[in-house]
Amino acid sequence: MDSNKKGLNTLCTHEGDLEDKQFKGVVSPLYMSTAYAFDDVDIKRYPRYYNTPNQEALCKKLAALEHAEAALIFGSGMAAISTALMAFLQAGDHIVLQQTMYGGTYHFAVTQLNKYGIDYSFTDGWNVEDFEKEIRPNTKVIYIETPSNPLLTITDIAGVAQLAKNKGIVSMIDNTFASPINQNPIDFGVDVVLHSATKYMGGHSDICAGVVTASQEHIDIVFQSAICFGGSLSEYTVWLLERSIKTMAIRVKAQNENAMKMAEYLAKHAEVEQVYYPGLETHPDHELAKSQMNGFGGMLSFDLPNVDTSLFFKHLKLIKPVMSLAGVESTMISPVTTSHALMSPEDREKQGIKDYLIRFSLGIEEIEDLIEDIEQSIAKVKALTVSA
Ligand SMILES: *Cc1c(COP(=O)(O)O)cnc(C)c1O
Numbered sequence: 253m254d255s256n257k258k259g260l261n262t263l264c265t266h267e268g269d270l271e272d273k274q275f276k277g278v279v280s281p282l283y284m285s286t287a288y289a290f291d292d293v294d295i296k297r298y299p300r301y302y303n304t305p306n307q308e309a310l311c312k313k314l315a316a317l318e319h320a321e322a323a324l325i326f327g328s329g330m331a332a333i334s335t336a337l338m339a340f341l342q343a344g345d346h347i348v349l350q351q352t353m354y355g356g357t358y359h360f361a362v363t364q365l366n367k368y369g370i371d372y373s374f375t376d377g378w379n380v381e382d383f384e385k386e387i388r389p390n391t392k393v394i395y396i397e398t399p400s401n402p403l404l405t406i407t408d409i410a411g412v413a414q415l416a417k418n419k420g421i422v423s424m425i426d427n428t429f430a431s432p433i434n435q436n437p438i439d440f441g442v443d444v445v446l447h448s449a450t451k452y453m454g455g456h457s458d459i460c461a462g463v464v465t466a467s468q469e470h471i472d473i474v475f476q477s478a479i480c481f482g483g484s485l486s487e488y489t490v491w492l493l494e495r496s497i498k499t500m501a502i503r504v505k506a507q508n509e510n511a512m513k514m515a516e517y518l519a520k521h522a523e524v525e526q527v528y529y530p531g532l533e534t535h536p537d538h539e540l541a542k543s544q545m546n547g548f549g550g551m552l553s554f555d556l557p558n559v560d561t562s563l564f565f566k567h568l569k570l571i572k573p574v575m576s577l578a579g580v581e582s583t584m585i586s587p588v589t590t591s592h593a594l595m596s597p598e599d600r601e602k603q604g605i606k607d608y609l610i611r612f613s614l615g616i617e618e619i620e621d622l623i624e625d626i627e628q629s630i631a632k633v634k635a636l637t638v639s640a
Contacts, residue, residue, distance in 0.1 A: 260317075260433065260501040268312030268494075270305055280309055282491045299484050302475065306490045313497060317432040318445050320465035324478055325490060329428065329448025330356050331483030332462030334364070336444055339477035340393050340422045343369030347393040348386040350407060351375045352400040352603055354426060354448075355591045380411040387419060397426040399541070402553050402587040402611040403604060404429075404528045406537035409544050413441035422470070428452070431578075433504040434547040443470055451578035452550075454496050455503050461485050461493055503580060503616060507550030510582075510614040510622070517623055518554050523630055525555040525608075550614040551577065553587075557608045559633050561586050564610075567629040570621060577613035582622055584612050 258267070270280035283305045288297035297303050302311075302324050314323035326332040337360070341347060349361055351374050365372050371390075375382040383394055394416045398407035409425065416423035424444040425437045431452035437445050447453060449461035462483075464474050478484070485493075508531075515529035527534075530541035531548030541548060556564065565573035571582045575590055585591065588607050592600060614622070 258316075263313065263316050264501050265498045267316045268309040270309045280306065280491065280494060282306060282487060284487050299487065300479060300482050302478060302484055304487060304490075306487050306494070307484070310490050310494045310497075313494065314432075314463055315465055317497075317500075318427075318465040319436045319438045320445065321468045322471035323463060323465040324471060324474060325449070325485050325493070326462035326464070326478070326483045327485045328460050328483070329354075329446070329450055329462040330360065331481070332448075332464050333357055333426065333446050334360055335477050335481050335483055336424060336446060336464050336474050337393065337395075338368075338481070339474045340424075340444075341365075341368070341370050344390060345392040346371040346373070346388050346390045347395060348372075348383055348391055349374050349395045350397055350400070351377065351382075352403065352405060353395075353397045354401055354428070355594070357395075357397075357426065359594075378405050378407045380408055380415055383412055384415055387415075387421070391419070391421055393422050393424060395424045395426075397429070398435075399429045399530055399549060399551065401429065401551075402528075402591065402609065404530055404535070404549075404551060404553060406530055406535075406541045406544075408540060409435075409437050409442060410440040413437075413443075416443070417441060428578075429551055430545060430549055431500065431504050433501050434508065434549050435545050438465070440544060443467070444474070449493055450576065452504055452507075453500060454493060455500060455578060455580060456496060457576055457579035457581065459489055459493055459496060461489060504550065505547065506616045507578075507614050508547040510616070510619050511550045511552050511612075512548065513619045514612065514614055514622065515552050517619075518552075523556060523559055525557050528553040551611070552614070553609055553611045555606050555609055557606075559608075559630055560637065561608060561610065563633045563636065564629050567632045568625055569628070570617065570625040571612075577611075579613070580616045582613065582615035582617055584610055587611055 272281045290296050311323040361372050373386045396407045413423045423442045425442045426446050428448045428451050444466045447463040449463050512531045515527050515532050518524045519527045529552040574583045
């Protein structure tokens with residue numbers, strides 16, 4: 253059966269399964285071997301060759317979910333991103349990166365690329381023209397992230413992919429915030445799709461991993477760097493990630509639904525100045541988001557100007573103020589003191605990141621319980637500030 257014709261939950265649950273021929277168990281057996289026979293075999297297997305049985309099984313599932321021909325799994329999202337970038341760049345090359353992006357990728361660009369003689373520029377905005385303006389004769393890669401962190405801006409995936417194609421440039425996207433459930437960039441012409449599997453793929457805040465999906469031709473290029481950098485993931489975690497992805501579509505759809513309801517609730521809240529969520533009709537790129545996303549995702553941000561952020565976090569009982577995102581448990585952070593703390597106040601202001609912005613990762617709890625938690629915490633902080 254053509255895997256593209258199977259439903260999402262079926263792909264998540266079954267695609268790539270290893271059969272337990274010995275005991276007829278229902279889940280993929282876990283092969284922990286780091287040593288495999290090298291003589292008289294078709295495939296010489298080794299963990300850092302990215303071809304152990306469990307890696308191959310999971311890669312089939314990942315490729316099917318991203319509508320790609322092939323995939324590679326890494327020890328973290330940054331291992332996947334840095335390996336993919338170094339696979340397509342060499343001394344004398346130039347890369348165009350989107351202005352707002354994951355802090356770790358930004359850090360990689362500004363601290364590592366020049367060491368290898370690679371030049372980079374950041375765009376001034378998110379429009380296709382903003383990317384076109386930065387292209388030079390030696391540009392080899394265009395890198396986008398949509399929806400972006402933390403303001404959930406939307407980049408025109410097909411527009412940027414076409415621009416890159418016209419100029420013979422490789423296009424890459426960080427698809428972590430959307431997950432393959434909400435967005436499949438390869439359908440819009442992007443060459444290389446990257447994920448921090450630490451987020452929605454793992455989904456339970458207990459796995460660190462990364463993924464690259466692309467055509468076989470592009471994966472072969474990434475593979476040549478991957479065997480040298482050696483960022484492969486341990487077999488047990490590969491197996492755990494396969495287990496996690498079985499419920500990914502169910503989880504992400506529940507998180508989409510919670511985020512939409514939460515965005516609507518916050519948009520009406522007297523203390524909330526603005527809500528950033530691509531699912532809201534008031535979001536400036538709502539139509540673009542609708543045209544390229546199957547769901548609007550479980551991430552949103554909001555401005556809470558007159559309630560002390562750290563006190564608000566302190567009085568939450570259910571929602572956890574922690575750094576990571578995309579787990580089944582709801583979490584919040586203040587970008588100014590965490591993910592974007594290293595950015596200058598001027599740069600933050602230029603990007604529209606206010607000091608009282610809160611980034612919210614919706615979990616799968618009942619929406620009423622989450623709303624109640626926010627209500628009681630705001631009420632407590634207000635009472636404290638009035639009496640003080
Ligand atoms: C977390 C994250 C990464 C980095 O992934 P790690 O698994 O922490 O290395 C990259 N991009 C985005 C959008 C992320 O949220």
